[in-house]
Amino acid sequence: MSGEWRVGGATALVVLGVGGVIWAAFTAAEDIIGARTWADAPSATWCALLAVLCGAIAVLGSRILARADEWLDDLPAKSYLPSVARFAGVALGAVGAVATTGQLEMRIIAGAVAVAAVVFTVLRARMLRSEIVETRVERARVDALRAHGRRVRAEVIDAEFTGVWVGAMMLFEVTAQYSARSGTHQVRERLLTGVDDAPVVGGTVLLWVAADGSAPADVLMETDPDSIRHPEPSALLPVVDPPLPRRPWLA
Structure with missing residues (x-):
């Protein structure tokens, strides 16, 4: 279907x-x-x-x-x-x-x-x-970026969870830095990723940028499979209050 x-x-x-x-x-x-x-x-x-x-x-x-x-x-x-x-x-x-x-x-x-x-x-x-x-x-x-752009590896210098979940995926605000012939550029993009692939400061992400890398406003950000991972991804999960103890007469 x-x-x-x-x-x-x-x-x-x-x-x-x-x-x-x-x-x-x-x-x-x-x-x-x-x-x-x-x-x-x-x-x-x-x-x-x-x-x-x-x-x-x-x-x-x-x-x-x-x-x-x-x-x-x-x-x-x-x-x-x-x-x-x-x-x-x-x-x-x-x-x-x-x-x-x-x-x-x-x-x-x-x-x-x-x-x-x-x-x-x-x-x-x-x-x-x-x-x-x-x-x-x-x-x-x-x-267009995938067809005509260039893929670079950028260092994550800031990663903030927005608190928004899309199914089992988490939405992050990520600031990354990369170098090109035109100099060093910083980009801030939203990245949707799973808990185990959550970005972490000091890790890396993959960017699709213009061919010469000089247009950081037009960027596609993706997770880097070779990046270091968050040491405690479970800490990003929402805290669930433990259930109240049952009364003996309700057991």
Whole structure:
């Protein structure tokens, strides 16, 4: 299955799943409001089961979309695509509620939710489009550096973890220094790497620079497989509080 089909299928799962949850919520609410007792609202139970099922479908689709950048080069590691799909699902479910509910008040509320969801969907879709354009530009820059640039080994003089995780990868702000015919240059770039490959002061990184090395503003930074490694990479992991001791009577 191609990347486009995977991403498209996952997006459809999120839209339909969220839409089903919203529609079931409005349908159950209408049934409960119009009933005098719980026995008079038999469809509420079925709507709750439908909401659970659709919620599971939406969660599955969201998990798949979290890896969309692995299948489509035009998407960044974290994009607005899941958000677009969720708002589109809310809009779909609310529109369905407008078409199927009988109470005027519920239709008005569902209509307001649908309009708001459509607005947010359009706004997030425009942000997603900007992300795609920026990703394409960055990919073209990287391809040009690899094709026409020169690879140099630079010494790391500062490495700071930003606190941002992308999956199991850590984002660092790295300052490195290298020498070229035009002199010594320093560059500061963001580097996404695994815990075991975390940059450390005194180590090295690989840089793709312009052919003569005189344009440090246009640089691609990568990890150096021959560099020294952080002596205690586990120290970079977030601290997790130990679980509270269980009470003897709860054991």
